[in-house]
Amino acid sequence: MTATPNFDEATALIVVDMQNDFADPSGGLAVPGGEEVVDVVNDAIAAARTAGARVVYTQDWHPESTPHFAKDGGDWPVHCVAGTWGAEFHPRLVVDDAPVVRKGVDGGDGYSGFSVRDPVSGEESATELGRLLAQAGVRRVVVVGLAGDVCVKATALDAAELGYEVTVPLAATRMVELSPGDGRTAVAELTDAGVEVIEG
Numbered sequence: 001m002t003a004t005p006n007f008d009e010a011t012a013l014i015v016v017d018m019q020n021d022f023a024d025p026s027g028g029l030a031v032p033g034g035e036e037v038v039d040v041v042n043d044a045i046a047a048a049r050t051a052g053a054r055v056v057y058t059q060d061w062h063p064e065s066t067p068h069f070a071k072d073g074g075d076w077p078v079h080c081v082a083g084t085w086g087a088e089f090h091p092r093l094v095v096d097d098a099p100v101v102r103k104g105v106d107g108g109d110g111y112s113g114f115s116v117r118d119p120v121s122g123e124e125s126a127t128e129l130g131r132l133l134a135q136a137g138v139r140r141v142v143v144v145g146l147a148g149d150v151c152v153k154a155t156a157l158d159a160a161e162l163g164y165e166v167t168v169p170l171a172a173t174r175m176v177e178l179s180p181g182d183g184r185t186a187v188a189e190l191t192d193a194g195v196e197v198i199e200g
Contacts, residue, residue, distance in 0.1 A: 005142050005167045005198060007051035012138040013044055014113055015057045016145030016152050018093045021079040021086035023146060028086050029079035031147045033174040038092045040172045041144050045094050054136050055098040056129060058113040061087055066107035067119040074119060075178065101129045111154035114162065130162060140165040144172035149186035160193045169198040
C-alpha cells in the first residue's frame with residue numbers, strides 16, 4: 001500500500017488540527033515530528049481535490065481557561081486558545097474554502113472531530129462534521145493530521161462507529177505519546193475497530 005490512499009467522490013479527507021501549537025516545534029503542545037507531516041498532508045489534500053473528494057478541516061479553538069488544561073485541572077498544557085498564533089493553521093498547510101469544524105469552543109474536550117465532551121459532566125454533543133458528511137453523501141473517510149494517538153484516533157473511531165469506511169495513513173500523522181506506548185495502543189485500537197491503518 002502507498003502512504004497516500006485512494007480518493008473518490010464518495011470519500012472525505014478529514015484534516016485534523018494541523019495547527020501551530022501542535023505542528024510547530026515551539027508550539028504549546030508540540031507533537032514530535034509534527035512539522036514533518038505538513039507536506040504529507042498537503043499531498044493528501046491535492047490527491048483528494050484531484051479525485052473530487054471532499055476536504056474538511058478540524059481546529060481546536062479553546063477559551064483561555066477550561067478544565068481541559070492542566071492549569072485548570074485537566075491533562076494538557078495550554079494550547080490552541082481561540083484567536084492566538086497557536087490556534088492558527090500551520091502556515092505551510094494548504095487551506096482553501098473547505099469547511100472548518102472548530103472544537104472545544106465552549107471549554108469542552110474536543111478530541112474527535114465529530115463530538116465534544118464536557119470535561120466535568122462527561123456529556124457529549126455532536127459537532128457539525130457528521131451533518132456535513134451526510135449532506136455530501138460521503139461513505140468513506142481518510143483521517144490525517146495531529147495527533148495520531150489523540151484527536152486523529154478519536155475522529156477515526158467515531159467515524160467507524162457512525163458506519164463510515166475509515167482509513168488512517170500513518171505517514172500523515174505523528175503521535176504525542178502523553179504516556180509511553182500510546183502510539184502502539186492507538187494503532188491497535190484503530191485496527192480492532194475495523195479502521196484500515198496504512199503503514200509507512
